Amino acid sequence: MDLTAVTWIAGIVDYIALGLIALWGAFCVILVWRRVAQTRFRSEQEQDEFLDRLDRCLAAGDFEGAVQLCDGDERAMPQLVTLALANRNIGYAKVRGLLSDRFQRDVLAELEHRLSWVYTVIKSAPMLGLFGTVLGMMGAFSKLASKENVDPTALADDISLALITTALGLAIAIPLVLSTASINVRIRKMEDLVGAGLTRFMESFRAAMTRGPGGRT
Numbered sequence: 001m002d003l004t005a006v007t008w009i010a011g012i013v014d015y016i017a018l019g020l021i022a023l024w025g026a027f028c029v030i031l032v033w034r035r036v037a038q039t040r041f042r043s044e045q046e047q048d049e050f051l052d053r054l055d056r057c058l059a060a061g062d063f064e065g066a067v068q069l070c071d072g073d074e075r076a077m078p079q080l081v082t083l084a085l086a087n088r089n090i091g092y093a094k095v096r097g098l099l100s101d102r103f104q105r106d107v108l109a110e111l112e113h114r115l116s117w118v119y120t121v122i123k124s125a126p127m128l129g130l131f132g133t134v135l136g137m138m139g140a141f142s143k144l145a146s147k148e149n150v151d152p153t154a155l156a157d158d159i160s161l162a163l164i165t166t167a168l169g170l171a172i173a174i175p176l177v178l179s180t181a182s183i184n185v186r187i188r189k190m191e192d193l194v195g196a197g198l199t200r201f202m203e204s205f206r207a208a209m210t211r212g213p214g215g216r217t
Helices: 003-039 044-059 062-068 078-086 092-146 154-210
Strands: none
Touching: 003 092, 003 154, 044 062, 044 078, 044 154, 062 078, 078 092, 078 154, 092 154
16 A cells, blocks of 8 residues: 555544544533533522522521422532531531532532543644644655656645645634633633522521521531
């Protein structure tokens, strides 16, 4: 098998690899975007309305009512509240540490794991594009070396491989860079919102634990 055939086969493989990582990167971005949307409240006002209802339950010592308020809600704040209420017997200080650990491990770690794949695609796409560029140049120089007079049109396939793969690599990486920047902003906003919500909830939770029967501080 001569170098031209090898270059052609490797070029096809490079196109397929670019297509696959583009699909994987887009899938991970959509997955993280949806996960962030499902995890956070849409606005601080919406979260405050939830916390107002929760405060009323805790002020009345109605822990069961507070649990029912959070039941079926997949957002981070209600899930953390449910976890705190289910483990209220271990005391305020341990519950606070538990919530912080679970938020980092169950919510943020999952998002970071998915984003790490997107970052891998961002780095890999231009490298695959560069690989195609090298293949195209190898094919072109091979044809130039094998003949004294080479028709320029015979080099068109090799040159197009070099240019198209480079363009595809950049076309994949650039939108993903912008998408991850937007996602990171949303994640930081979610962290701030959850952090503020947890601070308010823990104050009400500590007061309810103190007032409630068998409450501990």
